[in-house]
Amino acid sequence: EAGVAQSPRYKIIEKRQSVAFWCNPISGHATLYWYQQILGQGPKLLIQFQNNGVVDDSQLPKDRFSAERLKGVDSTLKIQPAKLEDSAVYLCASSSVGRIQETQYFGPGTRLLVL
Amino acid sequence: AQTVTQSQPEMSVQEAETVTLSCTYDTSENNYYLFWYKQPPSRQMILVIRQEAYKQQNATENRFSVNFQKAAKSFSLKISDSQLGDTAMYFCAFMISNSGGSNYKLTFGKGTLLTVNP
Numbered sequence: 001e002a003g004v005a006q007s008p009r010y011k012i013i014e015k016r017q018s019v020a021f022w023c024n025p026i027s028g029h030a031t032l033y034w035y036q037q038i039l040g041q042g043p044k045l046l047i048q049f050q051n052n053g054v055v056d057d058s059q060l061p062k063d064r065f066s067a068e069r070l071k072g073v074d075s076t077l078k079i080q081p082a083k084l085e086d087s088a089v090y091l092c093a094s095s096s097v098g099r100i101q102e103t104q105y106f107g108p109g110t111r112l113l114v115l
Numbered sequence: 116a117q118t119v120t121q122s123q124p125e126m127s128v129q130e131a132e133t134v135t136l137s138c139t140y141d142t143s144e145n146n147y148y149l150f151w152y153k154q155p156p157s158r159q160m161i162l163v164i165r166q167e168a169y170k171q172q173n174a175t176e177n178r179f180s181v182n183f184q185k186a187a188k189s190f191s192l193k194i195s196d197s198q199l200g201d202t203a204m205y206f207c208a209f210m211i212s213n214s215g216g217s218n219y220k221l222t223f224g225k226g227t228l229l230t231v232n233p
Contacts, residue, residue: 042224045220106159
């Protein structure tokens with residue numbers, strides 16, 4: 001079974017530029033999560049999708065971050081414009097039905113550096 | 116709000132020895148799950164072990180076991196017979212559902228960097 005795929009793996013941009021990250025969850029997984037992991041901290045949930053609907057985006061900085069999950073499969077997370085404090089690893093995870101006992105499977109992450 | 120605290124930023128252990136990583140959490144909820152995730156250097160995060168709060172028996176997975184003390188809100192991870200491949204960042208995490216029953220957000224601690232020395 002293929003795992004969660006993410007691209008790109010690394011991205012360096014200057015502040016005020018835009019950037020987009022892509023995630024392909026495990027086949028058949030209905031729930032998809034985007035986490036932000038700043039150096040020295042644990043991951044923090046940005047947004048959770050159930051199929052193509054948003055379940056929780058309470059910690060997503062909506063003035064600059066946006067995310068979509070068209071057709072309930074792949075997802076894209078965008079930052080526009082980027083700030084220095086957005087430098088972090090962006091992790092995508094998926095789970096099969098979003099029940100509390102379901103394991104979240106993580107992708108390798110995209111490491112973003114904003115200069 | 117729920118919080119997860121890992122008080123040990125770094126730990127080291129000799130190969131084949133046993134090590135215990137600490138985690139405490141704060142919540143007013145009664146039903147929740149606790150997890151330990153492992154993040155090896157430059158590799159993706161994987162689940163090590165999980166514990167349902169309603170279960171009194173401590174979870175075990177091969178060399179990994181937990182000591183779950185619900186009243187003390189403590190959830191420590193014991194790694195027996197440590198191996199070089201256990202070197203990683205270990206995150207303690209907590210999950211409850213919201214009132215709608217579909218939001219299963221993981222709240223993570225800051226992590227403990229474990230180094231296993233040969």
